[in-house]
Amino acid sequence: MTPEDVKGIATLARLAINEKDISGYADNLSRIIAFVDQLNAADTDAVEPMAHPLAKPQRLRPDEVTAQDERSLYQQNASAVEAGLYTVPRVIE
Amino acid sequence: MPAPTRSIAEMASALARGDVTSTELTTEYLERIQRFNPKLNAFVTTLAEEALAAAAVADKKIKDGAGGPLTGVPLAHKDIFCTAGVRTTCGSRMLDNFVSPYDATVVERLNAAGMVMLGKTNMDEFAMGSSNETSFYGPVRNPWDQERVPGGSSGGSAAAVAARLAPAATGTDTGGSIRQPAALSGITGLKPTYGRVSRYGMIAFASSLDQAGTLTASAEDAALLLGAMAGFDSRDSTSVDEPVPDYHAALDKPVKGLKIGVPREFFDEGLSPGVEKAVREALDVYRDMGAEIIDVSLPNLGLSVPTYYVVAPAECSSNLSRFDGVRFGYRCENPKNLLDLYTRSRGEGFGAEVKRRIMTGAYVLSAGYYDAYYLKAQKTRQLIAADFKRAFEKVDVLMGPTTPTPAFGIGEKTDDPITMYLNDIYTIGANLAGLPALSAPMGFVDELPVGLHIIGNYFDEAGILAAAHQYQLQTDWHNQTPKGFA
Numbered sequence: 001m002t003p004e005d006v007k008g009i010a011t012l013a014r015l016a017i018n019e020k021d022i023s024g025y026a027d028n029l030s031r032i033i034a035f036v037d038q039l040n041a042a043d044t045d046a047v048e049p050m051a052h053p054l055a056k057p058q059r060l061r062p063d064e065v066t067a068q069d070e071r072s073l074y075q076q077n078a079s080a081v082e083a084g085l086y087t088v089p090r091v092i093e
Numbered sequence: 094m095p096a097p098t099r100s101i102a103e104m105a106s107a108l109a110r111g112d113v114t115s116t117e118l119t120t121e122y123l124e125r126i127q128r129f130n131p132k133l134n135a136f137v138t139t140l141a142e143e144a145l146a147a148a149a150v151a152d153k154k155i156k157d158g159a160g161g162p163l164t165g166v167p168l169a170h171k172d173i174f175c176t177a178g179v180r181t182t183c184g185s186r187m188l189d190n191f192v193s194p195y196d197a198t199v200v201e202r203l204n205a206a207g208m209v210m211l212g213k214t215n216m217d218e219f220a221m222g223s224s225n226e227t228s229f230y231g232p233v234r235n236p237w238d239q240e241r242v243p244g245g246s247s248g249g250s251a252a253a254v255a256a257r258l259a260p261a262a263t264g265t266d267t268g269g270s271i272r273q274p275a276a277l278s279g280i281t282g283l284k285p286t287y288g289r290v291s292r293y294g295m296i297a298f299a300s301s302l303d304q305a306g307t308l309t310a311s312a313e314d315a316a317l318l319l320g321a322m323a324g325f326d327s328r329d330s331t332s333v334d335e336p337v338p339d340y341h342a343a344l345d346k347p348v349k350g351l352k353i354g355v356p357r358e359f360f361d362e363g364l365s366p367g368v369e370k371a372v373r374e375a376l377d378v379y380r381d382m383g384a385e386i387i388d389v390s391l392p393n394l395g396l397s398v399p400t401y402y403v404v405a406p407a408e409c410s411s412n413l414s415r416f417d418g419v420r421f422g423y424r425c426e427n428p429k430n431l432l433d434l435y436t437r438s439r440g441e442g443f444g445a446e447v448k449r450r451i452m453t454g455a456y457v458l459s460a461g462y463y464d465a466y467y468l469k470a471q472k473t474r475q476l477i478a479a480d481f482k483r484a485f486e487k488v489d490v491l492m493g494p495t496t497p498t499p500a501f502g503i504g505e506k507t508d509d510p511i512t513m514y515l516n517d518i519y520t521i522g523a524n525l526a527g528l529p530a531l532s533a534p535m536g537f538v539d540e541l542p543v544g545l546h547i548i549g550n551y552f553d554e555a556g557i558l559a560a561a562h563q564y565q566l567q568t569d570w571h572n573q574t575p576k577g578f579a
Contacts, residue, residue, distance in 0.1 A: 009459070010452060013439075013451050014436050016436040016440030031509075031511055035398075035514075039466075042473050049474075050478060051471060053287040053526060054527060054551075059330060070194065074194055077191055077194070078420055086420055089429065091431050
């Protein structure tokens with residue numbers, strides 16, 4: 001994995017990576033990918049993928065309102081709120 | 094002051110008899126935390142005032158005859174469980190200032206049982222690590238040798254229980270994060286069946302693998318604690334609606350006739366001779382109690398670590414996308430625009446290992462690579478689970494070592510992620526399959542504790558707890574206290 005690849009993945013993952021750390025990540029990620037590449041040796045042609053340990057259908061529930069409005073409590077953890085809204089840098093100029 | 098009795102079973106009877114009050118016990122543990130925590134860094138947050146208030150409530154309940162089996166017993170929570178009104182950091186700068194608005198189901202249930210929360214324990218950042226060195230709050234030290242790691246990610250919980258700063262603690266286990274630190278710290282650690290304990294309010298790392306469990310001195314204590322934690326919760330979509338048996342009552346089940354499978358793949362070249370010797374001796378104890386030892390094979394076990402390092406990072410990259418610097422968590426200074434706010438908040442808020450895993454996950458899920466990595470790993474996961482299912486057609490439990498070696502030195506494995514990942518080679522299989530498993534102390538190698546790994550069939554927590562309890566009636570390894578913490 002090249003430094004360019006790392007920059008591409010970091011963009012996908014919305015992670016700012018310091019320039020000086022990029023070659024370190026390239027080295028680590030290359031080793032991790034090479035390590036997991038050994039899965040290719042396993043014959044899985046006739047195997048169903050397993051998404052979940054318990055093969056049960058998802059439970060359904062009646063579509064009823066159960067949550068209460070706790071906006072002001074939740075917003076105590078926000079960095080910036082105004083008039084009950086979360087604020088972010090201007091998106092539309 | 095000598096270390097208090099470690100058994101929560103004994104503590105509960107002493108409380109019920111009125112021999113001791115919860116206030117006295119809580120005070121004693123708070124004093125021990127104050128005295129010893131600077132050496133170990135096991136607690137991120139101590140809750141002295143809140144704990145004493147809860148102890149007073151528990152004492153009144155007991156006096157009024159309204160106490161239950163755990164009322165007034167103190168415990169610590171891993172800082173991955175949301176605690177209402179209390180800082181919940183998950184070991185990350187990202188959540189350094191996060192005060193949870195609600196309680197996790199596990200916390201809610203243990204509060205309802207009358208247990209007293211002493212504080213929140215240190216952990217690898219977002220539970221990603223096997224040494225507790227990835228925490229934003231610094232490494233936890235192993236009470237048996239402070240130059241060594243206690244294991245991770247529930248390293249703070251393990252060190253706290255081992256050094257008797259808390260009689261019991263909660264933890265979470267995604268690839269071994271309860272069992273591995275329990276083994277390296279000389280205590281008993283239980284990861285229940287996937288779905289047995291609610292994940293609601295437990296900060297998510299890899300949702301198809303994460304499971305809450307216990308870190309205690311003994312299997313008996315684990316049985317008591319699990320009984321109070323387990324059960325259906327409509328707020329967790331993967332919670333299983335199965336009755337919770339009386340785990341404590343089931344501990345007496347004799348070992349005679351128990352079929353113990355010993356997977357030969359657990360005894361590979363990576364296993365240290367000292368740990369192998371300890372496992373063989375533990376198996377001899379079971380043989381003497383009348384168990385049958387049966388050679389079994391898990392032929393695909395070698396695929397478990399690489400499978401895990403596709404599945405877990407993929408799920409982590411999705412789960413951790415919620416940390417965007419907008420609604421809660423760390424926000425960078427002076428963001429230029431929305432993209433800058435997202436990328437810098439995440440870049441500055443997450444540590445190196447978390448970033449490594451998010452990027453691994455983003456890579457294996459990215460267009461063109463999904464089939465080659467994620468789909469492939471879901472198939473190898475099926476092969477691994479099938480191996481276990483086949484083994485459980487022949488045996489009642491599986492046993493082997495929890496870790497290949499005793500605790501390693503702080504800083505020893507931080508340079509190479511693969512070496513660190515391979516430390517979980519024996520524990521990851523149970524997570525991929527979703528099986529219950531525990532680690533119980535089985536002796537010492539170079540004066541460091543090592544753990545016996547016991548894996549059970551789905552929802553057979555009672556079976557593995559009974560097997561461990563019967564072993565603990567024959568041995569004294571679980572009663573040892575590290576020097577300097579008596």
